[in-house]
Ligand code: IPE
Ligand code: IPE
Ligand code: MG
């Protein structure tokens with residue numbers, strides 16, 4: 001769908017269909033739900049007030065006099081999400097004793113970068129459901145999603161410059177660059193059944209774990225923590241993010257689509273050789289391996305049921321789950337370097353959540 005198609009026009013035109021809506025003044029913050037964004041009971045008690053500030057920064061930062069930007073941004077950012085990356089940054093800052101206010105700004109920045117990657121990712125993956133709603137690409141078209149994703153990226157950089165810390169800029173510019181590499185690597189791998197575990201891990205460490213790593217590191221950096229503590233938190237984030245994506249890839253075959261707010265089978269339809277499939281090809285019979293190879297090469301949702309049957313026969317989802325558990329255990333072990341505190345305890349619970357999660 002192009003940005004000038006009927007649907008977009010209907011949204012840009014006034015409700016009576018006569019002429020465009022008056023663009024809101026740029027200073028008007030984008031309107032979205034103000035409920036505490038971290039959806040787990042685990043994070044809400046400790047982060048509620050901080051997350052409300054982060055949501056305010058996000059709302060204000062998404063303001064633009066370009067109506068379509070506000071609409072798309074409101075749709076995706078206001079549509080919920082677990083807000084895990086900002087939570088991670090806030091907890092890390094707190095675990096290191098930070099008492100300033102920059103953590104709210106940088107938490108909003110990592111959520112904006114995450115949201116930009118989702119807008120782009122849903123175009124690339126041709127996904128139609130996200131956070132329980134139609135994706136921005138399904139509603140507004142690919143062009144609008146890509147361009148508003150660019151807006152979010154560049155607004156995130158404006159915001160991080162306002163913090164005026166060169167190290168924050170370095171960490172975040174490196175992270176966004178690595179994420180982009182991960183997504184491109186994944187594109188190169190798509191439809192290729194010969195992708196092995198190492199190649200798969202390389203992709204998920206870049207596309208997902210890197211932003212978790214940066215989020216955790218930034219909290220420590222703001223608090224001017226010891227380099228050893230900063231490194232420990234960065235490594236915690238990297239392992240946590242890897243566990244998180246491993247489970248995401250399990251849920252793509254076994255989750256409840258209402259709970260995860262996404263369609264199952266997107267990975268197969270995109271020809272993504274995720275760990276469950278790689279494992280099933282390795283330990284399954286020749287016939288099972290051939291079935292998965294062909295399904296990956298075809299990249300069709302029609303193959304979903306037989307593929308799930310192979311995954312069950314080969315215990316491949318269980319294997320991926322155990323790999324996620326190992327990553328989560330590594331993440332927790334990194335926290336041995338920190339003095340105990342409620343924030344550290346919550347980081348430990350977050351490591352468990354990454355594996356136990358059903359959404
Ligand atoms: C989705 O991340 C993309 C992955 C890295 C799997 P989340 O599951 O954190 O997405 P939201 O923000 O909660 O929607
Ligand atoms: C994560 O990969 C996307 C990014 C980190 C940009 P997926 O493609 O698995 O994420 P979902 O499943 O669409 O959320
Ligand atoms: Mg995707």
Ligand code: MG
Pocket residue numbers: 248249252267
């Ligand atoms: Mg996924």
